[in-house]
Structure formats: C-alpha cells, structure tokens
Amino acid sequence: xxxxxxxxxxxxxxxxxxxTMNCSYKTSINNLQWYRQNSGRGxxxxxxIRSNEREKHSGRLRVTLDTSKKSSSxxxxxxxxxxxxxxxxxxxxxxxxxxxxxxxxxxVFP
Amino acid sequence: xxxxxxxxxxxxxxxxTPVTLRCHQTENHRYMYWYRQDPGHGLRLIHYSYGVKxxxxxxxxxxxxxxxxxxxxxxxxxxxxxxxxxxxxxCAISESMAGxxxxxxxxxxxxxxxxx
Numbered sequence: 001x002x003x004x005x006x007x008x009x010x011x012x013x014x015x016x017x018x019x020t021m022n023c024s025y026k027t028s029i030n031n032l033q034w035y036r037q038n039s040g041r042g043x044x045x046x047x048x049i050r051s052n053e054r055e056k057h058s059g060r061l062r063v064t065l066d067t068s069k070k071s072s073s074x075x076x077x078x079x080x081x082x083x084x085x086x087x088x089x090x091x092x093x094x095x096x097x098x099x100x101x102x103x104x105x106x107x108v109f110p
Numbered sequence: 111x112x113x114x115x116x117x118x119x120x121x122x123x124x125x126x127t128p129v130t131l132r133c134h135q136t137e138n139h140r141y142m143y144w145y146r147q148d149p150g151h152g153l154r155l156i157h158y159s160y161g162v163k164x165x166x167x168x169x170x171x172x173x174x175x176x177x178x179x180x181x182x183x184x185x186x187x188x189x190x191x192x193x194x195x196x197x198x199x200x201c202a203i204s205e206s207m208a209g210x211x212x213x214x215x216x217x218x219x220x221x222x223x224x225x226x
Contacts, residue, residue: 031212042114042200042217043153050212088152090215096207097168098215100145102152 006089006101014109019076021104023089024069030092032065032072037086037103046074046087079108113137114218116201122224129188131221133201135181141204142184143168143215144176146197153200159184160207191225198222 006023013019025032031050035043047063049056049072056063062075076083086105090098113136123129133142141160145153145168155168157176165176173195175187188195202215 033214035214035217040219042219043202043215045214045216048212048214092212097155097158100153102150 006087006104008104009102010105010107012107012109013079015080017079019079019083019106019108021074021087021089021106023072023074023101025072025089025091025093025099026070027093028067030094032063033090033092033098034061034063034072034074035088035090035100037088039085043088076106079106081108081110084108114201114203114216116199116218116221118221119219120222122226123191124226125192126190129191129223129225131186131199131201131223133184133186133218135184135201135203137203137216138181139203139205139216140181141207142178143202143204144174144184144186145200145202146170146195147200147220148197156186156199193225196223196225 029051031048033048034046036046037043047056047058049063049065060077065072084107086103088100088103090100115134117132143158144156147153154170156170156174157168159165159178177185199221201218204213204215206213
C-alpha cells in the first residue's frame with residue numbers, strides 16, 4: 001500500500017496556540033494536498049504543494065514539503081475553536097489516483 | 111462550495127439487498143470518484159470515472175459497480191450488500207486526474223450507509 005502516515009493521530013490545544021501536523025509518504029510525488037473534514041461533512045481542500053515547492057502559505061496555514069525525507073507538515077497558527085476538525089494529507093503519486101492518509105484529529109479548546 | 115449532491119444522505123438496509131447511491135454535480139467536471147471512509151483506514155478509492163461511460167477500478171472495488179451515463183451523474187451500486195460495506199461513502203469531482211494537472215478534488219457531504 002502507498003498509504004501515507006500522519007502524526008499525531010490526535011492533537012488537543014488551546015485557542016491561540018499553533019498546531020502542527022505531519023505527513024509521510026512512500027515514493028516520489030507529483031504534489032501533496034491537505035484537506036480538512038468537519039464532523040459529518042465532506043473533505044474540503046486547503047492547500048496543494050507541488051513537488052518542486054518547499055513552502056506554501058494560505059492565511060493562517062503554512063505547508064512545507066521535504067522531498068528528501070518524503071514528508072510534509074501543516075502548521076495552523078493562532079488556532080481557533082472553529083479549526084476543530086480532522087486533517088488529511090493526500091499524495092499524488094502521478095498514478096491517476098490520490099492516496100489519503102488516515103488523518104489527524106485536531107481539537108481546539110476555547 | 112462545489113456543486114456536489116449525494117443522495118441519500120443516510121440509509122439503513124439489510125444484508126443481501128441492492129443499494130444504489132447517487133452523486134450529482136453541477137460543475138461539469140470530467141472526473142468523478144467514489145470513496146469509502148472507515149475508522150483507521152482514511153479514505154479508500156472504490157471506483158472512478160474519467161468521462162461518460164468511462165470508469166475504472168480503485169483500491170477496494172470488490173462488491174461494487176458504477177455507472178456514468180451523463181457527465182453530471184455517477185452512480186455507485188452494491189449489488190448484494192454485506193455488513194462489511196457499512197461505511198460512509200463520499201463522492202468527489204476534479205477538473206484533472208491526479209498525475210495530470212495539479213488540481214484538487216472537491217467532495218460531497220457523504221452518505222452514511224448501515225447494512226444490518
């Protein structure tokens with residue numbers, strides 16, 4: 001299986017703190033994508049980072065990609081209670097399918 | 111939000127009965143996908159479509175079939191449902207296929223299917 005791994009599986013923080021989630025993947029990729037899933041809802045795309053990019057920002061989100069270590073990190077700065085959700089990475093291995101990780105459950109306490 | 115509607119949103123049925131889930135999109139995207147989501151497994155691809163009448167198998171296709179007679183509709187059928195197919199099913203769409211254009215997928219809100 002090419003399924004990547006995410007860590008931690010669960011993360012609990014206070015509002016205002018930063019949250020960091022990590023994703024490891026198996027082989028070379030075309031791009032790495034991050035998604036958020038609120039309880040009872042579908043996945044929502046957050047950021048796509050291409051294999052030739054090292055860092056990307058979107059609002060309070062910062063994604064890094066280290067192709068030598070086959071890993072990516074998602075940083076959410078100044079977390080809010082509304083950021084409570086599950087976060088998934090998905091690897092595009094250039095094989096016409098995305099392979100999703102098992103996700104990190106983030107709980108942000110007010 | 112991308113225009114993706116899944117129906118039904120919830121269904122309870124018995125083992126051995128046929129079940130059809132529908133995904134309808136208003137975005138005119140060429141690619142459509144069916145995933146199942148189970149605890150500890152993340153999302154796993156069941157089948158996908160790259161055009162009208164063009165479909166292919168994903169990672170966990172056994173026991174499932176699909177059809178796409180129109181761009182906007184992608185149907186997932188469980189011919190004879192089993193308890194192992196109890197899951198949450200998600201439909202997704204995209205403008206390009208993974209590996210060919212850096213486009214994300216957009217998801218519906220899922221169908222929660224329970225097979226007793």
